[in-house]
Amino acid sequence: MPHSFHIPVLGLGYSIDTPLKVAKYGISSVLSIVDDELIERMRAYHSKNRFNSFEAIPKGVTDSRSKRITAYLNFLSDTITDDFKALKQQDFAVGNDICRYFELLSDSAKLKHGYDLMLEYPEGETKKTFQSLLKNAMRMGAIDVNIMAKVDKMNDVDGEYSGDTHSDALTALRGFAESKLSASVVLSAGMNPKLYSYIENFEDFFPDENGKLKKKIILKVSDFRSALIQAKFLAKKGLWVSEFRIESGLNCGGHAFATEGYLLGPILEEFKQKKNDMLLELFKIFESALTQKGMQAEKQPKQRISVQGGIGTAAEHNFLLQYYNLDATGWGSPFLLVPEVTNVDARTLEQLAGSRESDFYLSGASPLGIRFNNFKNSTIDIQRTERIEKGRPGSPCTKKYLCNNTEFTEQAICTASREYQHLKIKSLKIAGLPADEYQKQFKLITEKVCLCEGLCASTYLKYNISKPKESLAVAICPGPNLAYFYDVYSFDEMVGHIYGKINLLARVERPHVFIKELNLYIDYLQEDIKQQFQNFSGKKKKQLNAFKLQLTEGINYYKKLFAEVADQASGELKGLCEQLAKSKDKLDGLIVE
16 A cells, blocks of 8 residues: 555445545545445536436345445546546646645655656656656555444334345445455444354455455454454354454544453454464464365465554554554544545534544443444534433434334334434433432433435535435534634645644644543543442442453553653653653552552
């Protein structure tokens, strides 16, 4: 890959067409393939904009969801390939996109060195030969897709169950698998054995006669143990994990899958120490499974390891790559402030650029019941409050991707829906709870918002493609790291910042990525203790103490690490040690009664 960073998936709509904007420059990005309605509308919009023919795939067509996803991914593949070919045909003239391709590269990249050297040559045959070599070395960025493995609603057709292969996650996978893309599927949010087993049905995930994989698997993981379990499950089916994408449990955007106190540094250390043994173990299982299928692996496939979540400076980017021997880092939330790359409407963009630390918080807004990184004053939260004030809490449920509750109904409904919240509040009223407990439960029920609509609204607003009476209340879920970026940036500025060519945070006081995550975990534990006040079960007390102990061990790891890397600027190192000491004092002050 030309670049040492990628842009992870951002909500449903925020990165839905990011590959169209960055792949021709060699930068890899990820789009969500959850929402086929959004996908179909984006295909229609971009086809029209590029004067391409567009044939709609109606919702009622058999397997429409899968077909819509395949059609959009094929559109992206064709369009980006054409854009890249056109870019390569350009002359190396100042201001041309081909020059931008090379100027975006890190100054340490071999290809950048070659480009800089070419510029020094006088016009002539040698320069032309050099330019030809550079063009041949250019590579597009990957057009990867994301599937939340456990968001896998079963579907009915005319009241009849349509079968396992027509559940949401499996249908999305099929849409990707049957596309012409040579790319990766990022599987996130835990293991789904049914989905993982289904991958076996598509030959693109197996090595071809040259040992190449047309379709690859990336696992988004939060610890070594779960990574190994999932990778072994897949290897036994002859499926290779091409990358482990390690994400911070709390210092990230979207859903927050907190670990049991395991911090990013110690997790990366475990991967660093064990990755070679893991690679050998997985290859042995993989090779045996392929043999049973009558296939063979010519050689051991590559296995990348990357990290994402809360990275904010070139120094952090370089340190993580070098110290932990990683292949790439992921930069997500900061790109929400880059209109050339992501789809944020004007109002929300202005709010994000003017935000502060206190505007970002961990909420219970997700209907999945998983903690959700949220942003204060988003229009969906304003809408939610207004509906409560009018005595009609909850949202109309139109897309039904997150229907997972059967507490009151035979068919699963969404906990953010008006139907569910009406029924739940009704049951609350007859439960005879004390007033303060009633208010607490009422708040928990009505905190849920419609993410299916909210995470698409910004895209519809930006492109002016909303439908009549469609909700345009915006939900946005940046990671807390965005609080330190105070402006709207150009694509070149953000990439330059990642590589240390410029510093967008020069006058900003910001904690180190490891310290920030540690403090988020301490706050998370503090809140958990507060929620359990006077109601500790023996099991819960044991769990909280184990969590605290794990954080203490993480702090001890960081103490040793910061001492080991003392060749950093002494002022920076001293600052890290002071921050760590403050965090330790706060943790020590948390008492699990």
